[in-house]
Amino acid sequence: VTGEGAAVLCGVGSWLPPREVSNAELCTRLETSDEWISTRTGIRSRRKANPGTSTSDLAVMAGARALADADAEHVDMVVLATSTPDRLIPVGAPEVASRLGLGRVAAFDLVAGCCGFLYAVAAAAAMIGSGIAGSALVIGAETLSSIVDPDDRQTAPLLGDGAGAVVLRTGVDAAPGSLTSCVLAADGTQSDLIAMAAGGSRRRFSGNQADYFVSMRGREVFRSAVDRMAEAVRSAAEAACWSLGDIDRILVHQANARIVQALAMALDLDLGRLPSNIDRVGNTGAASIPILLDEASSTGVLVPGHRVVLTAFGGGTTWAALALTWPDLSPIRGGTDVRAP
Amino acid sequence: MYELLRDVLVTKIKVRYPANLTPETTRQQAGLDSLAIVELSMILERDLNLPVTDDDLFQAETLGDMAALMEAASKRSGRE
Numbered sequence: 199v200t201g202e203g204a205a206v207l208c209g210v211g212s213w214l215p216p217r218e219v220s221n222a223e224l225c226t227r228l229e230t231s232d233e234w235i236s237t238r239t240g241i242r243s244r245r246k247a248n249p250g251t252s253t254s255d256l257a258v259m260a261g262a263r264a265l266a267d268a269d270a271e272h273v274d275m276v277v278l279a280t281s282t283p284d285r286l287i288p289v290g291a292p293e294v295a296s297r298l299g300l301g302r303v304a305a306f307d308l309v310a311g312c313c314g315f316l317y318a319v320a321a322a323a324a325m326i327g328s329g330i331a332g333s334a335l336v337i338g339a340e341t342l343s344s345i346v347d348p349d350d351r352q353t354a355p356l357l358g359d360g361a362g363a364v365v366l367r368t369g370v371d372a373a374p375g376s377l378t379s380c381v382l383a384a385d386g387t388q389s390d391l392i393a394m395a396a397g398g399s400r401r402r403f404s405g406n407q408a409d410y411f412v413s414m415r416g417r418e419v420f421r422s423a424v425d426r427m428a429e430a431v432r433s434a435a436e437a438a439c440w441s442l443g444d445i446d447r448i449l450v451h452q453a454n455a456r457i458v459q460a461l462a463m464a465l466d467l468d469l470g471r472l473p474s475n476i477d478r479v480g481n482t483g484a485a486s487i488p489i490l491l492d493e494a495s496s497t498g499v500l501v502p503g504h505r506v507v508l509t510a511f512g513g514g515t516t517w518a519a520l521a522l523t524w525p526d527l528s529p530i531r532g533g534t535d536v537r538a539p
Numbered sequence: 540m541y542e543l544l545r546d547v548l549v550t551k552i553k554v555r556y557p558a559n560l561t562p563e564t565t566r567q568q569a570g571l572d573s574l575a576i577v578e579l580s581m582i583l584e585r586d587l588n589l590p591v592t593d594d595d596l597f598q599a600e601t602l603g604d605m606a607a608l609m610e611a612a613s614k615r616s617g618r619e
Contacts, residue, residue, distance in 0.1 A: 238572060417577045417593055424581065456574050463551065464585065 204376040205323035205334075206369030207525055209268025212362035212492035213259035214479060215247040221355065228351050235355040236477075240455020244358030244480030246343045252284040253361075257294045257339035260361035260488070264335060265298065267527060268365035274331035276305040277322050279314030279338045279484040281513070282345055283307060286397075294337065304331065310384075311392065312451050312512025314338060314484035315362070316520055320380050322366050333367035340483035345394060347411035356454065357412075358480030362488025374502060375525030379437035381430045384516045388422065391415050392513030423457050423511040428464040430519035431509050438521040442467060444505055447524075449494065451510035452476040452486040461509075473499045483512070495527060502526040540613070541606040543587070548602075551582050562603030569602060579605075589613055 220243045221232040236242055247256065257278055265273070276298075278291040291305035310317040315338030322334035339361035346357045369376060392414050396404035404410065427450065435442055442465055450458050455476050462469045473494050482489060487508050494500040502524055509519040541562050548569065549557040555570050571579070580593040589612040591605075599605045 238574060417573055420574055420577045421581060421593070454574075456578070460578055460581070464581075 203327055203329060203368045204371040204373070205326035205366040206373055207364050207375040207522065208367050208369070209264045209266075209270060209365035209527060210363070210488065210492045210495055211260050211263025211265070211267050212360065212485075212489040213256055213263060214245045214360045214489070215251060215256065217246050217248060218243045219246050219358075224355055227348060228354060230351050230355070238454075238456070239356055240458075240474070240476050241355060241480045242477045244478075245360055247341050247359040251341070253280050253282050253339045253341045254278075254284050254290045254294050254297070256341065256359065256361035256485075257290065257337045257363070258297045260339060260363040260485075261294060261298050261335050261337050263492075264337075264363035264365050268367070270333065270365050270367070272303075273300060273333040273335045273365060273367075274303055275322065275325065275334040276300060276303060277318040277334060277336045278305070278307045279310065279318040279336070280307060280340055281309055281311055281314065281483055282341045291337075295335075298335075300335075310484075310512065310516045311514050312453065312481075312483050312486065313510040313514070313516040313518045314512070315487050316508055316510050316518040317382060317516070318484075319364065319366070319377075319520060320382055320518070323377050323380070326366055326368055333365065335363060335365055336488075337361060337363040338484035338486070338488045340485045342412070342481070342483050345410065345412045347408060350411065350413075352416055353412060353414055356481045358482050360479055360482040360485045360489050362485050362490075362492055364488055364491065373525075374523045376522065378521040378523065379434045380521075381433045381437070381519045382516075383426070383430065383518070384514050386514070388418075388515040391419050391422065391515055420454070420457060420460070422515060423453060423517075424460045424464055426515070426517040427461055427509045427511050427519070430517050431461075431465060431507050434507050434509075434519035434521045438505075440505055440521065445507050446471065446504040447494070447500055448472045448507045448509060449487055449490050450474075451512070452479065452490060453481050453511070486510075495524070500524050540610045541603060544602060544606045544609060547579065547582055547587075552579060560602060562601060562606065564602045565600060566597075573597075583609060583612070588616060590616070
């Protein structure tokens with residue numbers, strides 16, 4: 199993703215629904231404890247969208263903040279990464295673009311599980327690099343509470359709602375914010391690791407409500423996530439001509455704090471280089487990396503010049519790693535006239 | 540082999556009460572939940588070249604039984 203007209207990251211924003219759900223609140227329904235959840239996942243609370251609030255609502259809020267951060271009134275394209283669209287038809291990105299006042303720009307959804315945001319950044323950057331678009335708003339947004347079984351101890355404590363976004367625009371190759379390297383991969387033989395049984399063309403309707411909830415084979419997901427992300431981070435660093443020790447920050451999809459810890463161990467890196475916010479937001483799927491990017495950038499965990507690798511693993515299975523040097527973003531934060539849903 | 544296992548549990552898995560570990564300690568007493576067993580399996584294979592599956596580790600009742608699985612893996616890899 200280099201050459202003439204490389205895509206450069208120039209803005210970031212996120213939005214979390216205000217309602218917090220603590221472990222204690224979950225435990226009133228689930229037969230478990232705050233300690234059981236926090237030691238297994240690292241999560242203490244997560245956010246939940248109110249009834250009637252959908253993924254596109256969250257996407258609009260995060261998108262507006264990223265556009266404000268980039269000081270951009272217009273972009274040529276909107277890409278929405280999500281596994282929890284408002285509806286199967288139509289795609290959500292056109293409505294998001296319209297509500298953001300972007301008019302009739304190109305807009306599409308991209309589904310790659312929890313890797314969706316990184317795949318979407320790669321796709322948008324490639325389109326910018328090839329001249330198809332001059333700029334893009336890439337959003338990761340999820341309302342995972344809509345597909346979680348409230349009685350499933352394995353998934354209910356993990357999943358949360360939220361959205362994050364970045365703005366990419368044509369810039370100078372190798373400038374801070376341009377993608378230095380990009381690794382994308384998938385393994386369809388693992389399609390059952392994270393899955394929902396009904397709702398798609400294979401099984402449209404089911405009398406069993408459980409078939410509309412996401413299910414996960416936890417131990418296999420853990421092992422594959424650590425192995426595949428470690429492999430992807432190594433490949434992305436190598437392609438960027440960085441040693442692992444050169445990487446200042448690795449922003450990992452916030453699936454489970456234990457996965458982040460195991461990844462740090464597999465790469466033999468200090469855990470302090472792998473910032474985390476999962477204790478407060480849970481696993482927000484495709485939204486997790488841009489939410490973490492926004493938080494890390496605004497709190498000084500990420501500073502201009504940092505060598506950064508973003509990595510994720512998700513259902514499909516899919517995995518990815520992108521390397522970039524963190525750019526100097528404008529200090530404007532949260533300036534938006536979009537009302538909270 | 541038990542000492543090697545104990546070392547991994549204390550330094551890598553970071554079990555909560557390392558002083559209490561003995562070969563008779565059960566998985567539950569050691570505080571090894573399902574993800575810790577997967578982590579242990581990954582560390583044994585990656586760092587010590589002792590391939591023991593997490594399914595096998597789950598079947599082991601005590602740390603001594605886990606060490607026996609490691610011993611068997613060591614002999615298998617020695618034969619290859």
